[in-house]
Amino acid sequence: MRHPEDMTEIIPHSPQFRPAFWRGMRAFTPLVPGVVPFSMVAGIAAVQAGFTPAESIAFSLIGYAGSAQLIASQMVTSHAPTVLIVLSSLIVNLRFAMYSASLLPLFVGVPLPRRWLLAYGLTDQAYAVTMGRPVTEPSPAAYYAGAAALMWLTWQSGTAVGALVGAKIPSTWPLDFAVPLSFIALLVPVLQRRPQVFAAIVSAVVAVAAHGLPFRLNLILGAVCGVAVGQLMQRWQAKSV
């Protein structure tokens, strides 16, 4: 199974590992203020959906997927079956497969057990920081590990604080609105190209029109229609170039 070049790059005590790990961590620091409120909202939303603070913290540690955590909390509130909640988390987390594919070339030489750990730490933010690394970075895997480690620490502290204070927040505060607001902050930056914009519009229209479906199936239906239209558009653009 092993490639011959295994074992070289990401041995934690190798001289190259530490400086690259720190460089990744340092590159991640500007993202911390954006992650803190999002992670706190995830902790609060779970508690308000009926998770105990301990369950909310465990969800963050085991699931470690912001959008999926928020959707799960919402779906628990609307009494959706567990299978459907897990299916929705599969759909929102499909993007991780895309990141996983695109990071693969950076991980050549990393042994398998360590790959599992690095895969667990994969997030939108750590991915973005790693893809934006300086071209001269000699150890991208260690750089990624540093960015992912800081993301993990920030996220886990934020959700823990949110889970612990969430129970004390008066229910008259419209805090549920923090969830769509967090999604808006995530959506706006991904609307870079026309297929993405059209995918979003179609998906929004379908999700609103199908709002009457049970168990928030409108989410899945909307996303599938949106991706299909975006896909058609990409193909059409590719042909016309």
Place this chain on the structure above:
Amino acid sequence: MNIWLLIVGVGLVSLCLRASFLVLLRGRQLPERVTSSLGLVPAAVLAALIAPELLYSSVTGTLDVLNPRLVIGLLAAAVAWRTRNVLWTLMVGLGLLLVAQGLGWR
């Protein structure tokens, strides 16, 4: 009990997707069509999550294009566009919604 099933289920699904190429399918390539649709997923999913929250009234549960959450959500989107900052987006959005509630606009 169901909560723990949910936690483990979401955890497994997320880990397998993250590990998909890095560990499980090492070296294999997906067809171009699949990878290009993956790039559309975040935009589509997020829009489907947001739109009903903004367009359906949180009070009556009916479609209401004049409810404060739609107006404030669009303003928050403008803030997100300008600042690219989650904290600002949250503060402006929640602050405006509190003001709207205080003024009796629900």
